[in-house]
Amino acid sequence: MIDCNIVINISFTAFIAIMAGFYYFGIIKSLKDKFFAFLALVVSFILLFSKETYLLDIAHALYCGVYLVLVAVISNNKYFLGLNSLMLFNIIVSRLYYKGCVLNTKQSNKGYFTDINKSVMKHFDFSWTHIFSVILAISLIRLVLVLKKED
Numbered sequence: 001m002i003d004c005n006i007v008i009n010i011s012f013t014a015f016i017a018i019m020a021g022f023y024y025f026g027i028i029k030s031l032k033d034k035f036f037a038f039l040a041l042v043v044s045f046i047l048l049f050s051k052e053t054y055l056l057d058i059a060h061a062l063y064c065g066v067y068l069v070l071v072a073v074i075s076n077n078k079y080f081l082g083l084n085s086l087m088l089f090n091i092i093v094s095r096l097y098y099k100g101c102v103l104n105t106k107q108s109n110k111g112y113f114t115d116i117n118k119s120v121m122k123h124f125d126f127s128w129t130h131i132f133s134v135i136l137a138i139s140l141i142r143l144v145l146v147l148k149k150e151d
Contacts, residue, residue: 012043022080032077036080039067047103056111057107058113064103078150081143088135091132095132
């Protein structure tokens with residue numbers, strides 16, 4: 001089994017590189033795009049360089065609860081929607097492969113938002129894998145709609 005920290009390091013380094021490419025090629029245009037790119041960079045740098053549980057926990061919450069959801073629901077940028085879909089697919093596959101969240105492993109399953117998540121999710125008969133699947137479906141549907149508008 002590949003060490004989950006390697007998966008995190010590759011994924012979030014690629015995330016930074018892709019955001020740099022988006023900027024370089026003029027893909028980041030609207031205020032929403034700038035917000036998403038900024039959030040992606042902040043989250044990535046925290047996850048790559050911090051060892052502080054509270055910072056990892058905040059970055060984890062921002063990535064899963066804010067970035068992925070907002071891009072899926074409000075972005076009209078086909079590149080962000082496509083990247084979001086790819087990232088969500090990667091998350092789902094990694095959750096199945098590792099039987100859980102690699103970011104939880106990195107933060108030793110500790111943190112304020114992690115604790116809230118545990119206390120809330122125990123009342124439901126679904127997991128974040130199910131939630132990510134729904135967000136992936138939303139991203140893909142919105143991507144198709146944005147691409148159809150271009151025709």
